[in-house]
Amino acid sequence: MKPNFSKSSKGLLPAVVQDHSSGEVLMLAYMNQAAWEATLTTGKATYFSRSRQSLWIKGETSGHVQLVREIRIDCDQDTILLKVEQVGGAACHTGHRTCFYTVVDNQGSRVVETPVFDPKEVYSS
Amino acid sequence: MKPNFSKSSKGLLPAVVQDHSSGEVLMLAYMNQAAWEATLTTGKATYFSRSRQSLWIKGETSGHVQLVREIRIDCDQDTILLKVEQVGGAACHTGHRTCFYTVVDNQGSRVVETPVFDPKEVYSS
Secondary structure, three states, rough: OOOHHOOOOOOEEEEEEEEEOOOEEEEEEEEHHHHHHHHHHHHOOOEOOOOOOEEEEEEOOOOOEEEEEEEOOOOOOOEEEEEEEOOOOOOOOOOOOOOOEEEOOOEEEEEEEOOOOOOOHHOOO | OOOOHHOOOOEEEEEEEEEEEOOOEEEEEEOOOOHHHHHHOEEEEEEEEOOEEEEEEEOOOOOEEEEEEEEEEOOOOOOOOEEEEEOOOOOOOOOOOOOEEEEEEOEEEEEEOOOOHHHHHHHHO
């Protein structure tokens, strides 16, 4: 069993990224076959950036790489689940631990997490 | 802040579904605007079935509905996270608690969960 990249017209499957110890869902990104193979080979989460249209080693710029502890695929072989150790403690480019820091309900939305780093410091060159 | 369905060419955004108490990732499905509104209004997870091209109230057939405890969206407003109470204990049509019951590594793949129900019994008409 492995991911079936031909199930998506663009050859991209969603990858759910979960903190391996807390179980927190950190982010969702996309993989193509090359990103999948790079992830398996290197043990560092590698995605396909839809905006840049190129392989994206998560943490390449910030140093906040994701060390892969376990990989699962779903019953349909069209979604990937990565359980990772998030170096630096934050997966989100905003400095939040998780990209899912906003709760939405019938009343509206509210931010429920505070950043663990200042993006200006991490991404300054 | 709300999901931006216009970010996807087909008006569909991925929804990660997580057990609200265990943190286990149960499945991934897709929502369009109508599915999103139905989920907010009813409190029962409603998706858009890409195979049937119609709204899909999860558990409609099996009775294994997902009661929504919290909804989050990500920093890009293009992914939804549902924290749910999974009625019946299993999200997967195979009878497994989670659709992610297969671990993959460099050596191959292996099933690491056992079903909690027999699909033949649940889906017999």
